[in-house]
Amino acid sequence: EPNDLEHLPGPPRTPIFGSVFIFLGKSHKTAMGIRLNADKSTEKMMYKKAIMEIGQIVMKRLTTVWLHSDLIFYNMPIGKNFAKCLENVHSFADNVIVERKKTYESVASEEGGRRRLAFLDLLLEAERKGEIDLEGIREEVNTFMFEGHDTTATALAFGLMLLADSEEVQERLFEECQQVGHEPSVSDLNDMKYLEAVIKEILRLYPSVPFIGREITEDFMLDDIKVKKGCEVVVHIYDVHRRPDLYPDPEAFKPERFLDEEKRHPYSYVPFSAGPRNCIGQRFAKLQMKVVISEIVRNFKLSPLVPGARPQLKVDLVLRPAETIYVKFHPR
């Protein structure tokens, strides 16, 4: 929504993380029928804080061998804090479900059930048919809240940082928007080849989910290494995307790489994972990014506070900068 751009310019510089989060509160409206950023109630703030803390605790546990044991973990302050955060997240999700259930039941009966349903309504419908229980709905709500928010927000924040540093890319994008000649529609956005390449290159350099884990279900050979059933493997998406043999000059922001028709290995670019459990929201996420980036480029020129600066990254489940990224917005 272009009017939301009013939140963005803030002379002389704008910390982009907070601003991008304003936009993305809307994705929850689409999926859950609620808006996470609509107000700053204590409950919502606690939910967001708990999600952030959970990410940090999980990372600490993953990288600290003695914390792997449940007995040790849950008897230490870090484990107790984890349990508290989890309780907050669960009770928030339960409230979202109960609230939506009330509206769903009243509206569905008023309109004979014919209306556009939010994703949560579909889950509630499935619950009525006995296809899922409340615990299952809660898991879905949490996955969507988590996967559908921070991921797109961080990708956009890193993306704006990269764009601010490259006037050339901004100009090429601006030209592509000019060629459309009006506010781009969804189909215009999906036809814009350079915009697509820019989004891909942002997610190559800053894949919001930097690594994923899988449990091996049958023995196999990975080159000359035998990988056994039951073993857990981690796929380092971030590192794959920066391999110089796959992406020459890997640190450089060059959307052009994705314009050529050159064939790449199908698993050399996996910001949304691959296979049966890949990201269900990838088209939505890319569309959100296209809307935000094209609106910004059409209305502003961006410049960096410190040219060429790249933030240190934080160890977390979602890629985050350790320090605030600032970008200057100059109205066009």
Ligand code: HEM
């Ligand atoms: C730039 C944005 C996004 C990125 C980079 C991203 C990335 C990923 C990745 C890598 C996975 C696989 C996780 C794993 O295998 O452990 C995943 C799964 C998932 N994503 Fe996304 N995601 C994004 C946005 C979204 C959005 C907007 C939604 C929802 C509206 C979403 C919903 C999901 C769900 C539900 C799953 C789990 C799918 C399953 O387990 O079958 N994601 N995402």
